[in-house]
Amino acid sequence: MAKQLDLVFLWHMHQPDYRDHTGGEFVLPWVYLHAIKDYTDMAAHLERHPQMRSVVNFVPVLLDQIEDYAEQFASGEFRDPLLRLLAEPDLDHIAAADRELLLEACFRSNHHTMLAPFPRYQGLHDIYKSLEGDGEAALSYLSGAYFGDLVTWYHLAWTGETERRRHPLLAELMSKGEGYTLAERRALLDLIGGMIAGLIPRYRALAESGQVEISATPHTHPLSPLLLEFAAARDTQPAAPLPQATAYPGGRSRVEAQIASAYESHRERFGARPAGLWPAEGAISTAFVRQLAAAGCGWIASGEGVLKNSLHRSGIVQPRAAYHPWRLADAPGLSLFFRDERLSDLIGFEYAKWHGRDAARHFVGQLEDIIKASPAGENPVVCVVMDGENAWEHYPYNGYYFFDDLYALLEAHPAIRSTTFAELLARKAPPRAEVLPHLVAGSWVYGTLSTWIGDKDKNRAWDMLCAAKQSYDLTVASGRLGPEESAAAERQLAICESSDWFWWFGDYNPSQAVASFDRLYRRNLANLYRCLKLPPPAHLEQPISAGSADASGGTMRRAAEH
Numbered sequence: 001m002a003k004q005l006d007l008v009f010l011w012h013m014h015q016p017d018y019r020d021h022t023g024g025e026f027v028l029p030w031v032y033l034h035a036i037k038d039y040t041d042m043a044a045h046l047e048r049h050p051q052m053r054s055v056v057n058f059v060p061v062l063l064d065q066i067e068d069y070a071e072q073f074a075s076g077e078f079r080d081p082l083l084r085l086l087a088e089p090d091l092d093h094i095a096a097a098d099r100e101l102l103l104e105a106c107f108r109s110n111h112h113t114m115l116a117p118f119p120r121y122q123g124l125h126d127i128y129k130s131l132e133g134d135g136e137a138a139l140s141y142l143s144g145a146y147f148g149d150l151v152t153w154y155h156l157a158w159t160g161e162t163e164r165r166r167h168p169l170l171a172e173l174m175s176k177g178e179g180y181t182l183a184e185r186r187a188l189l190d191l192i193g194g195m196i197a198g199l200i201p202r203y204r205a206l207a208e209s210g211q212v213e214i215s216a217t218p219h220t221h222p223l224s225p226l227l228l229e230f231a232a233a234r235d236t237q238p239a240a241p242l243p244q245a246t247a248y249p250g251g252r253s254r255v256e257a258q259i260a261s262a263y264e265s266h267r268e269r270f271g272a273r274p275a276g277l278w279p280a281e282g283a284i285s286t287a288f289v290r291q292l293a294a295a296g297c298g299w300i301a302s303g304e305g306v307l308k309n310s311l312h313r314s315g316i317v318q319p320r321a322a323y324h325p326w327r328l329a330d331a332p333g334l335s336l337f338f339r340d341e342r343l344s345d346l347i348g349f350e351y352a353k354w355h356g357r358d359a360a361r362h363f364v365g366q367l368e369d370i371i372k373a374s375p376a377g378e379n380p381v382v383c384v385v386m387d388g389e390n391a392w393e394h395y396p397y398n399g400y401y402f403f404d405d406l407y408a409l410l411e412a413h414p415a416i417r418s419t420t421f422a423e424l425l426a427r428k429a430p431p432r433a434e435v436l437p438h439l440v441a442g443s444w445v446y447g448t449l450s451t452w453i454g455d456k457d458k459n460r461a462w463d464m465l466c467a468a469k470q471s472y473d474l475t476v477a478s479g480r481l482g483p484e485e486s487a488a489a490e491r492q493l494a495i496c497e498s499s500d501w502f503w504w505f506g507d508y509n510p511s512q513a514v515a516s517f518d519r520l521y522r523r524n525l526a527n528l529y530r531c532l533k534l535p536p537p538a539h540l541e542q543p544i545s546a547g548s549a550d551a552s553g554g555t556m557r558r559a560a561e562h
Helices: 030-048 060-075 081-086 096-105 119-132 135-139 144-157 161-166 168-176 182-197 199-208 224-228 230-235 251-270 286-294 304-313 341-353 356-373 396-412 421-426 456-478 483-496 499-504 511-531
Strands: 005-013 054-058 212-215 299-302 335-338 381-387 416-419
Touching: 005 030, 005 356, 005 421, 030 060, 030 161, 030 182, 030 199, 030 396, 054 060, 054 199, 060 182, 060 199, 060 251, 081 096, 081 144, 081 182, 096 144, 119 135, 119 144, 144 168, 144 182, 161 168, 161 396, 168 182, 182 199, 199 212, 199 251, 212 421, 224 230, 224 251, 224 286, 251 286, 251 483, 299 421, 304 335, 335 381, 335 421, 341 356, 341 381, 341 396, 356 396, 356 416, 396 416, 456 483, 456 499, 456 511, 483 511, 499 511
Parallel strands: 005 054, 005 381, 005 416, 054 212, 299 335
Antiparallel strands: none
């Protein structure tokens, strides 16, 4: 019997909560921008290639925000300032703060692929740069027509390649190039609203057809192994400094609540509980895996570095260890899969520099080499797990031609089957899972947890969260909050538990990004205290981390969050 390879793509869709929950205002626009560029394109690639199978992982906090945007479009009351300004009838008389926002935000993209290809958009940037050194007075000469063209081009540049092919309005506006009227800006706004409103139904339809398995992550993307025990960080780095707090208060119950909330979110949106989970950042530990198994989770995936560290600790040498599932003896019913780091990183970081067809052929060639090297009787399972949103702005045409060629080659290949984790495990003869004697805690980043703890700024942020959680516990136990107030406080606590805040603290990250996330994290903590009817501590007014003016954010970071 000819060898076959089972290929599982898992595309992870996530953005943290960018809302200021005191008024619901969106502080950063990444959710709706990725929705109209990347989430639409990723769905369309699959719709064009119905024989392709994949897993799409939606973090509930992202879905919460997508639905929030859909409600804004339905009501016409926008809580995102960039959308308000796209609809603004009189851009000649907007406030100075709005002018500054447009100039700061509307050139924030990959200039090589999203600005330079459009001469009129590039011209707007050239005008801005020519005035930038002359101070605020020079910038005040920019007219409402300039800002109208700027905010229009920004949104046009952030539309997905497939959306441009589906909607004539986008091509018409891009061809016009300048002098956009209020009616044209509002027509673009309506089109964006339709894209966002249709997004979740498109993925649900793909899931119902069997083409896609939709998985989830604990609700707000918490770094669960650290919520359970800070000492998990020392599995790979025994000397790592830890926060002053010995542990996150009530961490086990908080992880349980985050998992339960994700399950409920999935049932409401997709009609059933997810079969498996992609833990935030692929971060796992023995305690967390046991908790997931107890919650009925069927599969999880993590980074290959975690598997390598775990096998090394157990004295096991197995070069092809990532090409089959694993299990823990004390986590019954749960299968562990590990991403192929090399193949995942080729798509995430390298192929954007290649011609799309060459990249697609090279990727398929790598899979063929894996098949050839597999021993008799083995059908390898290869897992490609990566961010489903931020890599594509580095590709020409948002990766359209790369995906078209790749998916076509895979559909036609006689020895490669694209599939999903749920389908693999449901087979009469599922792939054999070996027992992992010891699991070393870690994540997809270097196989460690060092990206979220161990740095002095990260540790300080954890201590601030622990103090807020202690206040939360005391206030809830006192009975001073009503049911609705308690629910609001718990939602706010969950937002503060997101892994994203801790990623950014540290001097190896760029100052501008650190400042944005630092400010939003402290604002979220302050809002938590307000939910508890307590005054926010004064230290929340002081930045936690400054970042570095010279930092690039590291090669592993999600590209658009800068």
